[in-house]
Amino acid sequence: MKKPEPLIFELSQPGRGATAQHPPGVTAELPQRLRRRSRLPLPEVSELQAVRHYTRLSQMNFGIDTQFYPLGSCTMKYNPRICNSLALLPEFLGRHPLAPASTGQGFMSCLFELQEMLRQVTGMAAVSLTPMAGAQGEFAGVAMIRAYHRARGDTARNEIIVPDAAHGTNPATASMCGMKVREIASRPDGDVDLAALDAALSGATAGIMLTNPSTLGVFERNIVEIERRVHAAGGLLYYDGANLNAILGKVRPGDMGFDVIHMNLHKTFSTPHGGGGPGSGAVGVGPRLAPYMPVPVVSKDDGRYRWLDERDLPQSIGRLSGFMGNSGVLLRAWVYMRILGAEGMRRVAEYSTLNANYLLARLVEAGFDAAYPGRRASHEFIITLKRQARETGANAMDFAKRLLDHGYHAPTTYFPLLVPECLLIEPTETETREELDGFVEAMAAILREAAADAATLKGAPYTLPVRRLDDVRAARQLDVAWKPAAA
Amino acid sequence: MKKPEPLIFELSQPGRGATAQHPPGVTAELPQRLRRRSRLPLPEVSELQAVRHYTRLSQMNFGIDTQFYPLGSCTMKYNPRICNSLALLPEFLGRHPLAPASTGQGFMSCLFELQEMLRQVTGMAAVSLTPMAGAQGEFAGVAMIRAYHRARGDTARNEIIVPDAAHGTNPATASMCGMKVREIASRPDGDVDLAALDAALSGATAGIMLTNPSTLGVFERNIVEIERRVHAAGGLLYYDGANLNAILGKVRPGDMGFDVIHMNLHKTFSTPHGGGGPGSGAVGVGPRLAPYMPVPVVSKDDGRYRWLDERDLPQSIGRLSGFMGNSGVLLRAWVYMRILGAEGMRRVAEYSTLNANYLLARLVEAGFDAAYPGRRASHEFIITLKRQARETGANAMDFAKRLLDHGYHAPTTYFPLLVPECLLIEPTETETREELDGFVEAMAAILREAAADAATLKGAPYTLPVRRLDDVRAARQLDVAWKPAAA
Amino acid sequence: MPYIPHTAADVRAMLGRIGVERIEDLFDEIPRALRVDALPGVPPALSEMEVSRLAAELAARDGRRLNFIGAGAYEHHIPAPVWQLVTRGEIYSAYTPYQAEASQGTLQIMYEYQSMIAALTGMDVSNASLYDGASALAEACLMAVRAHRRSRSARILMPVTVNPAWRRAARAITEGQGIVIDELPYDPARGITDPKALEGHAGTDLTALVVPQPNFFGQLEDADALTRWAHANGALVIGAVNPVALALIAPPGEWGEGGADIAVGDAQPFGVPLSSGGPYVGFMASRMEHVRQMPGRIAGRTVDADGRTGYTLTLQAREQHIRRGKATSNICTNQGLLMSAATIHLALLGPVGLERVADACLARTAELVSALTSIGAIRCAFAGPRFHEAVLLLDRPVAPLLEALASDGIVGGHDLSRDYPELGHALLVCATETRTAADIERYAVSLGRLLGRAAAA
Amino acid sequence: MPYIPHTAADVRAMLGRIGVERIEDLFDEIPRALRVDALPGVPPALSEMEVSRLAAELAARDGRRLNFIGAGAYEHHIPAPVWQLVTRGEIYSAYTPYQAEASQGTLQIMYEYQSMIAALTGMDVSNASLYDGASALAEACLMAVRAHRRSRSARILMPVTVNPAWRRAARAITEGQGIVIDELPYDPARGITDPKALEGHAGTDLTALVVPQPNFFGQLEDADALTRWAHANGALVIGAVNPVALALIAPPGEWGEGGADIAVGDAQPFGVPLSSGGPYVGFMASRMEHVRQMPGRIAGRTVDADGRTGYTLTLQAREQHIRRGKATSNICTNQGLLMSAATIHLALLGPVGLERVADACLARTAELVSALTSIGAIRCAFAGPRFHEAVLLLDRPVAPLLEALASDGIVGGHDLSRDYPELGHALLVCATETRTAADIERYAVSLGRLLGRAAAA
Ligand SMILES: Cc1ncc(COP(=O)(O)O)c(C=O)c1O
Numbered sequence A, B: 001m002k003k004p005e006p007l008i009f010e011l012s013q014p015g016r017g018a019t020a021q022h023p024p025g026v027t028a029e030l031p032q033r034l035r036r037r038s039r040l041p042l043p044e045v046s047e048l049q050a051v052r053h054y055t056r057l058s059q060m061n062f063g064i065d066t067q068f069y070p071l072g073s074c075t076m077k078y079n080p081r082i083c084n085s086l087a088l089l090p091e092f093l094g095r096h097p098l099a100p101a102s103t104g105q106g107f108m109s110c111l112f113e114l115q116e117m118l119r120q121v122t123g124m125a126a127v128s129l130t131p132m133a134g135a136q137g138e139f140a141g142v143a144m145i146r147a148y149h150r151a152r153g154d155t156a157r158n159e160i161i162v163p164d165a166a167h168g169t170n171p172a173t174a175s176m177c178g179m180k181v182r183e184i185a186s187r188p189d190g191d192v193d194l195a196a197l198d199a200a201l202s203g204a205t206a207g208i209m210l211t212n213p214s215t216l217g218v219f220e221r222n223i224v225e226i227e228r229r230v231h232a233a234g235g236l237l238y239y240d241g242a243n244l245n246a247i248l249g250k251v252r253p254g255d256m257g258f259d260v261i262h263m264n265l266h267k268t269f270s271t272p273h274g275g276g277g278p279g280s281g282a283v284g285v286g287p288r289l290a291p292y293m294p295v296p297v298v299s300k301d302d303g304r305y306r307w308l309d310e311r312d313l314p315q316s317i318g319r320l321s322g323f324m325g326n327s328g329v330l331l332r333a334w335v336y337m338r339i340l341g342a343e344g345m346r347r348v349a350e351y352s353t354l355n356a357n358y359l360l361a362r363l364v365e366a367g368f369d370a371a372y373p374g375r376r377a378s379h380e381f382i383i384t385l386k387r388q389a390r391e392t393g394a395n396a397m398d399f400a401k402r403l404l405d406h407g408y409h410a411p412t413t414y415f416p417l418l419v420p421e422c423l424l425i426e427p428t429e430t431e432t433r434e435e436l437d438g439f440v441e442a443m444a445a446i447l448r449e450a451a452a453d454a455a456t457l458k459g460a461p462y463t464l465p466v467r468r469l470d471d472v473r474a475a476r477q478l479d480v481a482w483k484p485a486a487a
Numbered sequence C, D: 001m002p003y004i005p006h007t008a009a010d011v012r013a014m015l016g017r018i019g020v021e022r023i024e025d026l027f028d029e030i031p032r033a034l035r036v037d038a039l040p041g042v043p044p045a046l047s048e049m050e051v052s053r054l055a056a057e058l059a060a061r062d063g064r065r066l067n068f069i070g071a072g073a074y075e076h077h078i079p080a081p082v083w084q085l086v087t088r089g090e091i092y093s094a095y096t097p098y099q100a101e102a103s104q105g106t107l108q109i110m111y112e113y114q115s116m117i118a119a120l121t122g123m124d125v126s127n128a129s130l131y132d133g134a135s136a137l138a139e140a141c142l143m144a145v146r147a148h149r150r151s152r153s154a155r156i157l158m159p160v161t162v163n164p165a166w167r168r169a170a171r172a173i174t175e176g177q178g179i180v181i182d183e184l185p186y187d188p189a190r191g192i193t194d195p196k197a198l199e200g201h202a203g204t205d206l207t208a209l210v211v212p213q214p215n216f217f218g219q220l221e222d223a224d225a226l227t228r229w230a231h232a233n234g235a236l237v238i239g240a241v242n243p244v245a246l247a248l249i250a251p252p253g254e255w256g257e258g259g260a261d262i263a264v265g266d267a268q269p270f271g272v273p274l275s276s277g278g279p280y281v282g283f284m285a286s287r288m289e290h291v292r293q294m295p296g297r298i299a300g301r302t303v304d305a306d307g308r309t310g311y312t313l314t315l316q317a318r319e320q321h322i323r324r325g326k327a328t329s330n331i332c333t334n335q336g337l338l339m340s341a342a343t344i345h346l347a348l349l350g351p352v353g354l355e356r357v358a359d360a361c362l363a364r365t366a367e368l369v370s371a372l373t374s375i376g377a378i379r380c381a382f383a384g385p386r387f388h389e390a391v392l393l394l395d396r397p398v399a400p401l402l403e404a405l406a407s408d409g410i411v412g413g414h415d416l417s418r419d420y421p422e423l424g425h426a427l428l429v430c431a432t433e434t435r436t437a438a439d440i441e442r443y444a445v446s447l448g449r450l451l452g453r454a455a456a457a
């Protein structure tokens, strides 16, 4: 009986407004030729209308704060509320990024400490916090690799090797840096195929991008060998550390021989995802790449903090943002890491791994197929519904949509691309055993439903604000902005 | 398919905890004989569990921020979010109420200004902000009336006259002050029956408690005459100003001759209701009662603010709280009033009255019966479903419950007690015409449903987290606290 | 028009539907002579931006200081989720849950809160809040008079060690009903209620004895002995307790043989900031036999038409909106938002967290007392166990010292000279888990300097 | 264990189910030699209370000052509802809306945001955010190269009046793809791009011309003329705009004859606090014909299985998770939370509110310029209309003055000496609607004192 929530534009009436938000009126002079000619078709609504509208919209979302959200590769763990409170302290919020460094020593000390902590947990030589998300961290990393080879006159190296399991940002980043992408296959056990690697390595190899544990949810057991071969071939090693949850305090990319790593602070270090960001893709580098780090970087001299820029790091790949990156995200990560401390970080690895292996074991007991049986799960793991899809017609998408009706967010579907009908499941360390058990029960119920009544399953979801959406129509009859009715 | 939300105790596991909230451990000495012997059966949950639980619970509520909430006599208008932000400024929040007044001049200046503004809008001689809700304001008012008569040696005056339409707190307050309650009838047109008043007035009359506009939603047209008669009989007049929405800047209780008034800042002045408080029941007094005001009261001498207490006001009825009342609510009211300004306050009266009269007119057009036809609505009005109940069997409760399914909070039901099957409807000034129209449509739809299918109506609601609740069982099989299972 | 959504077209259409010309016509039942058309004393409107700036400047003028006062309001760490959750619109902007089906969130929180208060106090039932600790004590006195079936005297014994503001409020609120409050002196050595003071009352018609725990001086009373005496003398026992302390010390439900009859206090230490004095949240719990005499809202668990568990307001026949002049109290709006904050706070602390807080309060106060008394010229007024407050005796008037400390960024304690002149220059100080060793040191150094003495290392 | 809910019993049961003895066993695929068992350089854990105190102290050390810098980040009043809404868990803790049915809130907000950005810029379509203005400009350059069907040069003309940090970022981000950025000088009298500077480029193969509006100096460029020139010479036009200004000045969609082709900027002025530099929110809008070359997420309106309106991510074939190495960009996580804040901010301001803000920016900056130039020894660098920034020329180095002003509680502007040495001692100052007449006076007095002159009344 409740009506769907209209667009804010549909709530608008000419002459209405949240007028408490209007500054006192002044008339300003501006030549007519420079003035806007068209009406500004923004909505005219009261403050209550806006508050009610966006409150209602928010209630249509699943979030970590309301549901178990085992979206693989996304690390939907609890985002401590204190991180938000402290990042929003008025002094941090009110500070202009270009105000003199003398007015930001407190803020910069947090960032410096964060750089140091990230250095420790990755085992790298130096850290730059400036990239604004994982993909930009990747960009910085590949750009540094490119700059390194160029600085050595090694200009023929224009290929980046990427395993087929890699996240889409890896090849996209390589292209963005003007590199050619060479994809190599994974073996059936999930590790990189060393023969394929050898075949790909050449004098054109600029580097390899690896995720370890990979997005197949397994730890690359040949990592030492891979490192040896790539370095021997003159390439560098890039570590996609979007997610360090499985290795924090257990094993360090620097110790594995990687030359550069990016870290998604919005995953491992629990800043919120905000429905699509903001993130932070801080990069750590080994000694080879340190001169090329993106600026700015915080330094501490004689107890004073200051920003290093292109003048301090003349070989830097440059700056990637208008200021110094997503400071507010960095502050949240700093708070999180200070509360966890060294021991807390190790526990992240331990309990996220425990939860993943437990959930995998229980799902297998419940009749699901592990994509990599016999392997340990890292912080995540894959089940494949290939058999179920064949037997019942219900595919991974149907399972995912039906889970929503059970009050669980779906795992990542159809990624990595090489595993058919896959669900990539990442429970994270902040979920209770009871919650995991509830998820297993729901999956088991859906499995039964698939066998008994696949049609119902294919119609899911039923209890959300909308039923299954027509994506094809969305792309074909493109409607991406509301337009005022031609009056 | 979604499970009901368990109790927080049911999410508990021994040994679990939101340990980031634990202060560093210390061992403190305390004699064994003083120690607690029983376990402390508080829930042991993780921080995520608590956040998720209370976020989910919140989603089970209707609030102004999500629904039209025309609960008569409750003034569910938009609670500006800025009031919350500013009342929560860290300096206001962190200040101990007993810290020297020199450290609270900013805070006290807000309160002083609030006192002054309330004095202006009520037309009273002085204001005390200390009562913590409407009922405590009433208490203060009746206690002052009592103190006044006593101070004059007029000790026989121990009766308070209360119209039958009065809010329950009025007679309850009179009793609490040791007064006898004399109820007088309202006339069919909603005004006080002057003959009944005369019959009630005597040498025992301490005073009368009036709400004007009354909770019948009409303005008492004989107010001047009532004032004359009560004062002539030696009684004082108490104005229940729980809601000033209909008169703000239009007519002032002081000008009507009232001796004392309480105001619910959590209604007229838009501080939130919080699911049942906090409120503030500031009192305004005429010159007769000024010496008896409850303490503390803010005063300003030579530009410095200080608290007046019993030493400054030796005839005060005393203090009603541990400190100075609900300061945070007072700050919110101050913010609201400063944003409204004098003109904004008048508009509150105008538009709340406009909305009420419009909604009344439209509901009458839609086939509903006004309880007081021919009268103007004030900020609220009553419709009676007596006819519908007789004809269809669906009563006011059924209409109320069915409205919930339409996404509207129900009006106040079965109050005032003298109007059968009544709905007391208060739309407030912050609702749009479209919202009112939507409500009328829903009411009309329910009316049709009542005629066609009263049984469905009586089963409502259907779309809320629970169906209609068994209140009788709740009272008979009293279960008001979770108890740990005997282990 | 701030917060008013009406366009000119709306107004025209609406007036037309009502059948009047101007909004002013809607006020035509108000006698013309009474109508005003301006509010000259009210300042003109400000935008949100302007009032924000103004408020921020006023707040900044007050500044922030290191706080060492308790005296009824306590600074504790409040977990960040608490206020981020209670200010969610669905909690913040809901009314009292009159429509239970549309208020299950609030109602379930009330039920959980009641359960937690019952657990803490060791009592059977709790209501869903009263205004604050002081008014809760007053309501407890009135409730005791209603609940005590045999006592006719309406006489309450009230130790002077009860918070003076609470005593004043109890007097002001109960006076109209003819309740007599007799005050009991304290043992000057231990700062707790002198059992000898009770002797004179033995055998008289007593309605109730109030037992503060810890008392206003921070000292721990012999609650067992007091409860035994009261019960032996036919009086009910009202515990007035600090709820944090109950994590460590025996709760009212464990006092004497059968426990106290009513327990009240202020749940402000659970998630409610000092906030310049309020809103706080009074709590009240009692034995089941007295539940029908209890004031305030109570949520109960029941089932819906489909047999599902749900929550609703219950025992409403006690309340003013049903029973009117015969209600247990006039209370209507209470402290819902703070009740929710307290519930979430307790859920986050859990038994272990709350015990740790209580332990830290005890330990920090001991450190504070030792740091300040080691300055010299300051001594502790009372011997015996205490919780998180202590009375210190100084060699000179306290008020000017407190002003000087305030200029130094320290709120040094509460001056007792008005309420307890017999103590001389007495200062009530407090330290909770929020005060660090460095804070205490800073206070000691500052005070030492003001007293012209160096604090001992 | 902070944020980890496992009890000892849980761990035992879970390990049993997995079939291992200890948690450590789960890491047995990691080569032993690589494993570490401590993180010695990471400080020990703090409680929430401790870290809160620490952060508050660090923040207090930085303090608050009256701000007169813009230079790419602008202080505006943010309506209180904005952050109270976006920090609601359902928005704050949601991921990118991959499961559309469980993310209708985020998706509808994205659609509304896109609609608002399209409305403001006068363009057909907007994406749902890029990282910030600087990186959005870089993405626009890359997009122009993809979108321009005839140009082979990958050559972008970039006025020096574009924010220097944005120019640097554009260079760093586009370099790998062999894009050539040619800088265009400005007219020293008016501080805008000199049409003469374009002459030399006429007839060459150009991909795009960037038009900043207002430019980094706050001056308003002749966007119409520049657009006409570019289109006449076969180049696309990328508008790099301040979105607040678009309430008053002609948006990119109205420039020249057909309007610009791509518009980018930073939506930080909409509901996003200065926050020491980020997170902000880059926006990008374009003509419909280029939509398939656009980077970033786009939400589209569609219907569900029952024909109800709903929203979903669309045109995903442009994106890295589908197209991988051939995607329009590598961007994945963007600035969702800030996008939501901007949407709510704009809904609250509406067209009238935003115009008022823009008017106030214009007026306040004029007042600021007049107050500061009346000190003497300070003059305005450029003539002609400007928005909310202005370049002032001083008689001595700017940096030490800014330090001195900071000690006086004033953040006085941005020193241009590094990026525009040719201007001498140049200072970029800004005033938005948040600066009052009193603020401006305070700045003028303070600066006058530092310069050894009295400010004119
Ligand atoms: C493995 C992996 N790499 C890279 C990324 C890209 O990170 P971002 O979304 O922050 O750009 C992600 C996350 O989306 C990821 O899971």
Ligand SMILES: Cc1ncc(COP(=O)(O)O)c(C=O)c1O
Pocket (backbone or CB within 6 Å): B073, B074, B133, B134, B135, B136, B167, B169, B170, B211, B215, B240, B242, B243, B264, B279, B280, B281, C331, C332, C333, C334
């Ligand atoms: C007319 C009237 N009087 C008195 C009150 C009592 O106010 P409070 O609930 O703040 O005690 C109310 C509200 O509940 C009311 O509507």
